[in-house]
Amino acid sequence: MTDDERKFLEAYDASKFAGPLATVDMAIFCIRDDALHVLLIKRGNHPDKGRWALPGGFVDTRRDADTHATALRKLAEKTGIATPYLEQVVTVGSSNRDPRGWALTVLYFALIDHAALNPDSENVEDAEWVDVHEALTRDLAFDHRDLLTRAARRLADKARYSALPLKLLPAEFTLVETQRVFEILLGAPLEKKSFRRRILAADIVEETGRTRPSARRPAQLYRLTRDIQEDFAFPGLIHTKPALL
Amino acid sequence: MTDDERKFLEAYDASKFAGPLATVDMAIFCIRDDALHVLLIKRGNHPDKGRWALPGGFVDTRRDADTHATALRKLAEKTGIATPYLEQVVTVGSSNRDPRGWALTVLYFALIDHAALNPDSENVEDAEWVDVHEALTRDLAFDHRDLLTRAARRLADKARYSALPLKLLPAEFTLVETQRVFEILLGAPLEKKSFRRRILAADIVEETGRTRPSARRPAQLYRLTRDIQEDFAFPGLIHTKPALL
DNA sequence: TAAATAGTGTCTCTCAGACAGTATGGG
């Protein structure tokens, strides 16, 4: 850094510029009662007080090293879960989406295993797990209906060409359960043989050799062969029409 | 809106909260000399004065209705092009990417037809079209090397499963040119017959019945059957392994 | 009619879809 640049930075006062409000919002998804659910929070403050909203809040430039940290902080506050799958969906910033002023929000979605939740957190009055289809019929705060639509569509798209939905399952899962998660996200039944052929060929799951107690023939339990992180490159688990070569 | 809420908003002063700096950066791509190029700007101001950077700037909450408008404004300033293909890539915000403070940038990429550029704009000293591979070897300002990597990867990914690269071509184009664009983006040769079968089956291009003058057999010219916008759902133009069903 | 590029015919092999069939547990 040159002296010239050092002088410039000393004289620079970022607070002189009226930038937008910066927030992070989250669509936290889990599978529950054979359907995709999302966590909604009842707003306790103005604006839109009393309406249901996606969890979120302002970026805290003192506490959060980056937006990912903001998202993890919010997620831990609401669910107690520290290491979910977290993926940035989109950023929406405009002058009219928040009455407080020009507001910019970075939207994330998180995938969690419903069983990993603390059961105590179920009976909180201002938080509710809601079926995504029902949530989209509610009069959500701000533009959260749009945000939820985008997050849900992203997840459904990824079910088409990646193995990401595995992150909605517990550490050990059966292939029948896995297929069901994909069917829920895709909204269509899948062919059992094809599904199994592909997920096994993809080499992303392995048998544990264990089963869960069952009244019928118990299904083999599987686990991931490696962890799934954002930008992982698993082959998809459903057949998509080949691309335009 | 309730009286209660109105009172809250009147008392609200957004400038009291020290939010992050909010900027928009752009990777503007075109095909040139048989390679993917990106527009770089030499920074005239601190910080990182004199280093090459992606075009971009602060969100102007008075002029820009939303971040898309900021991106279009920047694009028009640098290229004079008003209606490119524009797509949001990612948002990066952290405390250490800009010495002026906690800075959040929304990254877009734009695809333009090189021939649509005003030739005058070629000889500007502080702007340069650079081969993307070369650009990534330069010591770019801030974290723009990371940003450019992400934008270029997104474009390459989309070449795999969408018809988006057609937006790098002029209004009329040949199938051989189209195939070449895909090959540049994918970094691998494609099978001519398969490519043609797929692009024609996709029903996204149609013959114009015209040709360009040529020293050899002239190629048929095609045009898009409909415009490509963000979130369009064209089938891809290359063969991808089917997803995990 | 030669050269060069545009564009096609057609074989093969892979694999998704379909679905009937077998396996394995508890009652």
Add this chain to the structure above:
DNA sequence: CCCATACTGTCTGAGAGACACTATTTA
């Protein structure tokens, strides 16, 4: 031994890859 659910065998049809072949232009 019956039932329900887990899991497999196998046929078929679609279509991607490969590549040799034909077509069309100028010189």
